[in-house]
Amino acid sequence: MTGSAHAPHPAPAGPEQSFDRRLITPLILGSVLNPINSSIIAVSLVPIGEAFHAQPSQTAWLVSALYLATAVGQPIVGRLIDIHGPRRLFLAGAGLVGIAGVLGVLAPDLGALIVARALLGLGTCAGYPAAMYLIGSEARRTGSDSPATVLTALAIANQTMAVIGPTLGGLLIGVGGWRATFAVNIPLSVACLVLGALRLPRAKARQEGGRPTSRLDFMGMALFATTLVTLLLFLMSPSVARWYLPALTAAAAAGLTVRELRTSDPFIDLRVLGGNLPLLTTYCRNLLAMIVGYGFLYGYAQWLGEGRGLSAPTVGLVLLPLFLAALIASAVGGRRIGVRANLVAGAVAQIAACVLLLVVHTDTAIWLLLAVALVMGLPQGLNGLALQHAVYHQADPEHMASSAGLLRTFTYLGAMISSAATAAFYRQGADTGGLRDLTVFMLVVAVLFLVTTLLDRTLSRVGAPRP
Incomplete structure (x- = not known):
């Protein structure tokens, strides 16, 4: 892997393939389990807190538990999928x-x-890496890039579930309680198990030098997990008294750096990853986008419930336009896959939304x-795509x-940063003053997202339509 953008290298194949x-169907269904569970909880926190007489600082663990499990688990499960197939x-993930x-x-x-919630985080780790693996493996099998419509459908489905989660959650709470x-995960799990068993290929372990590549860098995985867990625990409740957590991080x-540079079969190949600056920049850009996206999702939803006094079903309905706009943006943006143009448009829309939020x-x-x-x-639709x-x-x-798993890791790192920011700005409750402070923070991040996109010239060569 080099620093330049490239597509999976397909193997020669007949034109009939x-x-x-x-x-x-199974790859989309499996991949949406995580975003729907990460967003559906937004309107559930208040009724769950009332049911168990829990404070917001306690119910916040319902969000953090899934983020912790997913951020650590996605690249680990992704590595296992790279070796053993999906x-x-x-x-196993669907069953969990x-x-x-x-x-x-x-x-x-x-x-x-x-x-x-932690089990949900672990169980949903396999869906998205498996989907990206299958799209890439089909490109190699057929001898041509997988249809752009498949990637677009995957992006639309994930964005749709991420933004429709609060609306769906509000409707479910109105019908059957929190x-x-x-x-809702029970029938989804059954559907994934049935479709996965019937349609997913029985892949063999990848071969390297004539022998199966089955070595796992357990030490690297453990160090990676320790790095993320200590960082995320600090972000959940940052304070000087918890200085030992960033020190451990x-x-x-x-x-992890020393280990991965010395081992012959690293969990994360830092030599290769370090040489791919465009991919590293994409991860960082994803981090910025998710800080704004999740900051809005949870910050706005909490303000609507507490500051504005709306019921959970009503909050879900107020957020419904977010779902519709994301769906349309993904569909329109997917027709011409110009990555840089979509990111610039998404960045501008983020800034516009933050400015509009300042007058609420x-x-x-x-x-x-x-x-x-x-x-x-x-921007939810354009940036995700x-x-x-x-x-x-x-x-x-x-x-x-x-690599797809690492993208999700940066997604939930961004979510944890936004969660910490929301908690800090809502220290006295989800009032209008706290919302405005949170919005200013999101606006600064959105501007940084736009600047990094405009300065990245490599994006113009990524995902351009092929003749």
Whole structure:
């Protein structure tokens, strides 16, 4: 892998071969389990807190537990998929999602519910890396790049589930209470198990030098997990008294660097990754986009519920335009896959939404509240689509699943930073003053996202339409 953008290298194949479209349904269904569970909780926190008499600082663990499990698990599971293929890991993850759904429905206390959310995070780790792996492997099998429509469909599905989560959660709570937001995982799990068993290929372990590549860098994985967990724990509640957490993060990161540079089969090949500046920049740009996206999703939803006094179902309905705008933006942006153009448009829309949010107050008319969600939906669709295409074209084809997993790691790192910022600005509650402070923070990040996009000339060569 080099620093230049590239697509997976297809092997020669007959012209009669084409993408196996039977894979589309399971790969999309598996990949959306994570975004829907990460966003559906936004409107569930208040009713869950009331049910268990828990403070916001306690219910925040429902968000953090999934983020921690996913941020650590995605690249690890992705590495396993790169080596052993997606089938077994996809099915195991789907089964774990079903177990977590049952636990959430029956949970007697908040602690059990937090465990259920952590299991959901682990169970949903396989879906997206498996999808990216299959898209890349189909490109090699058929001898041509996978259809752009497949990547676009994957992006649309993930963005749709991420933004429709609060609306769906509000409707489920209105019908069956907050436990319904966990119960929805049970039929989804069954569908993934059935479709995965019927349609996913039985892949053999990758061969290297005539022998199976099955060595796993357990030490590297452990150091990676330690680095992320200590960092995320600090971000959840940053304070000078917790200085030991960033110290542990730095020590684990240093150990990970030394380990990965010395081992012959590293978990994260830092030599190769370090030489791919465009991919590293894409990860950082994804971090910035997610800080703004999740900051809005949770910050705005909490303000609507507490500051504006709307019910959970109503909050979900107010956020519905965000879903519609993201869906339309993904569909339109996917017709001509110009990564740089989509990212610039997404950055401008983020800035516009933040500026609009600065004028919101407790007496703001409903139509303006809907308009804010509508404008913020545009970057949700455009950025998600463009960043996914960038990783697909910039990553080493042999590490596609783990590269996709790292993209999700940066997604949830951004979510944790936004969660910490939200907690800091809402220290006195989700009032209008706190919302404005949070919005200023998001506006600064959105401007930085735009600047890094405009300065990155390599983006003009990524994902351009092929003749």
